[in-house]
Amino acid sequence: MTTTIAKRQNGNLATSFGNVADHFLQNSLRRFFDDNFWEAGWPAGNVPVNVKEHEQHYEIDVIAPGFNREDFNVNIQDNLLTIGCNHTQEKQDQDTKTGWARNEYVQRSFSRTFTLDDSVDTNNVNAAYSNGILKLTIPKNEKTKKTARTIEIK
Structure with a gap:
């Protein structure tokens, strides 16, 4: 990220409209050509995730619109669940009349890791991607599933 140090007049911010407009235009152009302007998505590791516990399983929803299932x-591996995503897209536009060409190359990726304990059945995890949400269902082991029962009072 680029930080601009602007010269002030008499210790005050720029007072004329022209100075303000110049400052705004310079910052806008600088931001336009800054690589961070074109990055889409979330900072690495900060993709939104919802985790919910059900009686028979855990559910993890990874909010990741704009990706493909592939x-x-x-x-x-061992007791670590890793959810990774890498999306690459290339787009080319060219106008032969004017000679203008545009070539955009977009790459978005993230990775999240969760530690699983012995209460889950790691051999029967299911995943599905629909409407921008990757949904993982992680079943609980038979011994850890909550069962309701009435306790006799003596």
Whole structure:
């Protein structure tokens, strides 16, 4: 990110409209050509995730619109669940009359890792991507599923 140090007149901010407009235009152009302006999505590791516990399973929703199902990689190694995504898109436009050409190359990626305990069945995890949400269902082990029962009072 670029920070601009602006010269002040008499210790005050620029007072004329022209100075304000120049400052705004310079910042806008600088931001336009700054690589960070074109980045889409979230900072690495900050993709929104919802985790919910149900009686029979856990549910993880990864909010990731604009990706394709093929972009995701979900794996479990030891007790770590890793959800990764890498999306690459290239777009080319060219106007032969004017000679203008545009070539945009977009890459978005993220990775999130969750530690799983012994209460889950890692062999039966399911994942589905629909409407911009990757939904993982992680079943609980039989021994850890909550069962309701009435306790006799003696």
